[in-house]
Amino acid sequence: MRHAHTVEQVRAAEADLMAKLPEGTLMQRAATGLAVAISNFLGYTYGARVVLLVGSGDNGGDALYAGQKLARRGAEVTAVLLSDKAHRAGVAALVAAGGRAGSPEEVGSVAAIAAADVVVDGIVGIGGRPGLKPEALATVKVATDHQVPIVAVDMPSGVDVDTGETPAEHVQATLTVTFGTHKICHFVDPAAAACGPVHLVDIGLELPPAPVASLQAADIRDLYPVPRGESDKYSRGVLGLMAGSSQYPGAAVIATSGALAGPIGMLRYVGPGKVADAVRAAHPEIVAGEGRVQAWAIGSGLGDELDIGKVRELLDAEEPALLDADGLKVLDESGDHTDVLITPHAGELSRLLGVERGVVEAERLRHAREAAERFDVTVLLKGSTTVIATPDGQVRVNTNATAWLATAGAGDVLAGLCGSLLAAGLTPLDAGSVGAYLHAAAARLAAADGPATAMQVAGKVAEATRLLLRRDHGDPR
Numbered sequence: 396m397r398h399a400h401t402v403e404q405v406r407a408a409e410a411d412l413m414a415k416l417p418e419g420t421l422m423q424r425a426a427t428g429l430a431v432a433i434s435n436f437l438g439y440t441y442g443a444r445v446v447l448l449v450g451s452g453d454n455g456g457d458a459l460y461a462g463q464k465l466a467r468r469g470a471e472v473t474a475v476l477l478s479d480k481a482h483r484a485g486v487a488a489l490v491a492a493g494g495r496a497g498s499p500e501e502v503g504s505v506a507a508i509a510a511a512d513v514v515v516d517g518i519v520g521i522g523g524r525p526g527l528k529p530e531a532l533a534t535v536k537v538a539t540d541h542q543v544p545i546v547a548v549d550m551p552s553g554v555d556v557d558t559g560e561t562p563a564e565h566v567q568a569t570l571t572v573t574f575g576t577h578k579i580c581h582f583v584d585p586a587a588a589a590c591g592p593v594h595l596v597d598i599g600l601e602l603p604p605a606p607v608a609s610l611q612a613a614d615i616r617d618l619y620p621v622p623r624g625e626s627d628k629y630s631r632g633v634l635g636l637m638a639g640s641s642q643y644p645g646a647a648v649i650a651t652s653g654a655l656a657g658p659i660g661m662l663r664y665v666g667p668g669k670v671a672d673a674v675r676a677a678h679p680e681i682v683a684g685e686g687r688v689q690a691w692a693i694g695s696g697l698g699d700e701l702d703i704g705k706v707r708e709l710l711d712a713e714e715p716a717l718l719d720a721d722g723l724k725v726l727d728e729s730g731d732h733t734d735v736l737i738t739p740h741a742g743e744l745s746r747l748l749g750v751e752r753g754v755v756e757a758e759r760l761r762h763a764r765e766a767a768e769r770f771d772v773t774v775l776l777k778g779s780t781t782v783i784a785t786p787d788g789q790v791r792v793n794t795n796a797t798a799w800l801a802t803a804g805a806g807d808v809l810a811g812l813c814g815s816l817l818a819a820g821l822t823p824l825d826a827g828s829v830g831a832y833l834h835a836a837a838a839r840l841a842a843a844d845g846p847a848t849a850m851q852v853a854g855k856v857a858e859a860t861r862l863l864l865r866r867d868h869g870d871p872r
């Protein structure tokens with residue numbers, strides 16, 4: 396599991412550790428990890444042209460000491476000092492190792508950046524406010540215009556570290572090298588999209604429980620409900636699916652594909668006769684009509700045929716339920732819904748909360764948390780990174796998707812799959828996290844070399860699961 400901590404938590408952990416170590420130790424650890432990561436990124440060091448963008452804080456200090464280490468190994472390092480308060484000892488160390496440092500004019504920043512092999516963004520770190528000052532923005536623009544890769548120190552400067560929001564100009568990094576733990580901006584879009592891959596350098600911090608986590612393959616493997624010797628189709632879980640309509644019959648077929656690719660032993664489809672025929676034609680395994688189930692997945696493609704009274708009844712029943720698409724319309728702020736998982740995209744969540752869609756997209760974490768608290772449900776907010784928030788404040792983010800997944804019907808696959816996981820006994824939080832991970836992994840298989848349809852994504856869920864459940868290649872459990 397990857398954890399993301401807040402700036403406040405990181406600062407407290409840093410202070411505790413610094414009190415036990417000689418001064419400067421942590422910055423040296425960070426700078427060494429950064430220098431190694433830059434060398435690995437370039438594939439060489441000797442003769443590399445490295446430009447450091449250096450702000451007024453310790454983020455710039457990290458960049459300067461990393462520059463010193465690279466210069467010692469033969470890199471040609473130029474530090475562009477964007478503040479007259481740049482880390483003094485760091486500047487001196489870089490210059491002593493043969494690097495250059497000065498204001499943008501003094502070092503000829505435009506020519507240096509245009510000719511660089513890599514630019515290192517040490518403008519601001521966890522002490523930064525969102526946005527870039529004009530001088531910093533101008534240097535970043537030169538790098539972008541000349542397509543020089545940018546390695547961000549700790550995070551791309553200008554993003555909002557604790558929320559993942561990007562209300563103003565910021566760096567778009569090719570790679571981010573962070574220290575001690577991940578920060579929320581590394582997981583949550585739109586900031587996460589500005590990080591590129593994130594490389595974590597261990598500097599020995601001891602950290603409290605994290606407010607945001609991101610499950611990795613091993614976590615998903617541990618959570619996945621694998622049938623045991625004594626399992627039967629009922630004990631594996633039966634899902635009731637209420638989806639599709641004469642207007643959108645395909646949604647029922649697609650959601651069924653997602654659900655059957657999950658862990659359930661059986662699916663009961665509840666919907667109009669003609670749609671049930673279409674579902675049965677595509678999936679002869681299903682059973683049409685109501686019966687006992689362990690969970691409900693309700694809403695994908697119901698359109699105008701949503702039966703609000705019936706859905707409310709199911710929500711109030713004992714079984715956990717997933718609400719998607721049109722099913723979300725029944726949600727209200729009264730009642731105990733802690734066993735309900737909702738799977739809105741930004742547009743649907745904006746309608747639920749009565750705010751603009753763009754506001755939800757810009758502040759994804761805040762709105763997912765707010766909806767979870769307000770409606771007392773677990774919220775899975777879909778998008779390029781998927782945020783899952785519980786009413787008691789836990790948050791997980793899924794970051795392994797591919798943009799090819801933005802295709803009609805992909806949400807129906809996810810609803811079916813997460814419903815299947817709920818029926819197999821996972822909590823709404825686990826069902827949402829495992830479902831989002833496998834859905835994205837399936838999309839990566841289906842769309843490895845180009846586009847894929849929602850049905851093709853559903854067709855790869857079983858393979859993604861199989862690959863995941865293998866302990867190692869060629870050794871299935």
Ligand SMILES: NC(=O)C1=CN([C@@H]2O[C@H](COP(=O)(O)OP(=O)(O)OC[C@H]3O[C@@H](n4cnc5c(N)ncnc54)[C@H](OP(=O)(O)O)[C@@H]3O)[C@@H](O)[C@H]2O)[C@@H](O)CC1
Nearest residue numbers: 409421422425452453454519520521522523524526528549
């Ligand atoms: N914590 C740890 O465990 C470790 C931390 N380490 C490193 O330290 C970094 C944090 O360093 P930090 O605290 O000095 O803050 P940092 O972000 O460099 O500068 C903040 C200053 O910048 C300014 N400023 C603010 N916003 C701005 C803007 N938009 N644009 C321009 N300027 C802006 C503002 O100053 P002002 O302008 O107000 O005078 C503010 O005071 C951390 O990210 C990591 O890299 C590692 O070395 C070791 C382990």
Ligand SMILES: Nc1ncnc2c1ncn2[C@@H]1O[C@H](COP(=O)(O)OP(=O)(O)O)[C@@H](O)[C@H]1O
Nearest residue numbers: 777778779796797798800801803804805806807
């Ligand atoms: N840019 C993107 N990158 C990765 N995944 C995305 C992106 N945009 C959307 N997705 C994912 O694609 C799916 C789209 O679902 P949804 O919006 O409900 O579509 P539909 O209603 O057509 O089924 C969701 O799982 C979402 O997380």
Ligand SMILES: [K+]
Nearest residue numbers: 519548550552
């Ligand atoms: K930075």
